Amino acid sequence: MSNPKVSVLMPIRDTRADWLWIAIKGMATQSYVNLDLVISDNGSTKASTLAVLDAAEDQFKDRIVRTRETKQGTAYALDAALSASDTNTVYYSKADSDDIFHADREANRVKLFEQLPPQVAILYDNFFQLNYQPNPWIQPIILSPYDYRRSLEESLIPGNSMWRASVYDTIPRTFIYDGYEGGANRHSEDYAHWLAITDHFDAYWFDQDPALTWTYRNYPSSKYWSDRKGSDYAKALLQSHARKRRGLAVWYDA
Numbered sequence: 001m002s003n004p005k006v007s008v009l010m011p012i013r014d015t016r017a018d019w020l021w022i023a024i025k026g027m028a029t030q031s032y033v034n035l036d037l038v039i040s041d042n043g044s045t046k047a048s049t050l051a052v053l054d055a056a057e058d059q060f061k062d063r064i065v066r067t068r069e070t071k072q073g074t075a076y077a078l079d080a081a082l083s084a085s086d087t088n089t090v091y092y093s094k095a096d097s098d099d100i101f102h103a104d105r106e107a108n109r110v111k112l113f114e115q116l117p118p119q120v121a122i123l124y125d126n127f128f129q130l131n132y133q134p135n136p137w138i139q140p141i142i143l144s145p146y147d148y149r150r151s152l153e154e155s156l157i158p159g160n161s162m163w164r165a166s167v168y169d170t171i172p173r174t175f176i177y178d179g180y181e182g183g184a185n186r187h188s189e190d191y192a193h194w195l196a197i198t199d200h201f202d203a204y205w206f207d208q209d210p211a212l213t214w215t216y217r218n219y220p221s222s223k224y225w226s227d228r229k230g231s232d233y234a235k236a237l238l239q240s241h242a243r244k245r246r247g248l249a250v251w252y253d254a
Contacts, residue, residue, distance in 0.1 A: 002114070003034040004090035006106055006162075010039050011077035012097040017048035019098040019217065021056070026101035028060035035106055037095070038065045040081035043072055074223075075175035075189035082173060093162040094190065100130075100215040108213075109162045112206055121201030122146075122194060124161040125208045128215040140210045146203035151195065152239050152248070157203055159190035160214060164201075171196045179237050185230030187223070188238055195242045 008027050012020065027037045037060070044050055057064050069080035078094070085092070091113060093106060105125075113123050124146075130138050143156065150156055177192040194203070224231050243249065 003032070004110065004114070005086055005088045006032060006035045006091045006093060006110060007081075007085040007089040007165075008035065008037045008093045008095050008106065009078055009081040009085070010037060010095045010097055011042055011074045011081065012039060012044060012049070012053070013042040013072070013074075013077070014044045014046040014049050015097040017046075017052050020049060020052045023095065023097050023099055023101070024052070024056045024060070024064075026099075026103070027095050028056065028063045029103060030101070030106050031104050032107040032110060035063065036065050036086055036089075037063050038067065038081040038085050040077040040084070041066070041068045042074065042077035043068070043070045073176075073180065073186040073189075075177075075180055075186065075192075078175040078189060079173075082175075089165045091162055092165055094160050095214075096160060096216070098217050099160065100217075102212050102214060105213055106162075108208065109206065112204075113162065113164075116204055118164075118166070119202050120204045121167050121197050122157060122161055122163045122203035123206055124157045124203060125206040125213045126210045127158060127160070127213050128210045130215050130217050132217070132219040138215070141216075142207075142210075143205055145205045146198075148198055148246075151198065151203075152242055152246075155188070155191040155194070155235065157191075157194045158216075160216070161190075161194070161203075163193075163197060167197050167201060170200050177238065178241065179234075183230070184234035184237055185227055187227070187231045187234035191235065192238050195238055199242070199245055 067084040069076045175189040
């Protein structure tokens with residue numbers, strides 16, 4: 001069985017130390033053998049965050065590639081991680097720095113991806129969502145088969161998905177999009193990336209048990225919830241751009 005190279009991109013900025021350690025360890029100890037965790041620090045200043053990065057780099061030195069991007073914005077951190085990744089990467093995967101990952105997440109994804117046709121360029125799976133209000137509680141998020149029309153109404157592909165490195169033969173190798181620095185306030189870089197990829201390729205829903213995938217932390221101070229205006233604007237802007245690219249009616253001109 002072949003083991004194509006997987007590079008997992010993890011952007012970080014002052015992530016809470018205990019959550020960061022759980023996320024890094026969860027990716028650095030994945031069962032899949034041919035994997036790098038590319039950590040891109042987006043200008044962290046918290047001593048506790050930097051201490052975790054140093055400790056992780058020391059403990060998992062054979063798995064971690066570390067880079068730093070001082071220009072603020074997750075898209076810049078992801079671009080830095082892309083630049084630092086192995087040139088032999090076959091599959092890219094994204095991991096948030098405050099989430100929880102099953103040890104076989106990437107192995108299960110690669111096993112399925114290797115059976116899919118080249119036209120399928122993104123693989124996404126079900127997951128758990130750990131909510132923190134009013135008290136911590138967890139819910140399974142069960143997704144649905146990909147439909148490009150529905151993706152223009154909502155971001156149905158999670159940020160923590162896997163995609164083929166070969167897409168960069170067709171689309172620009174960047175998470176930055178036109179308008180990222182404006183009213184979008186540096187939101188929705190993953191949604192922009194999936195829309196760009198699915199201009200040319202298909203996505204595939206991996207109907208996996210969430211217990212075997214990952215857990216997303218949903219909390220009030222997150223980037224999404226702390227700036228809903230910027231997030232909502234970004235989504236509308238990207239949907240407008242994608243509709244224009246695809247020759248569809250534009251219902252909102254952001």
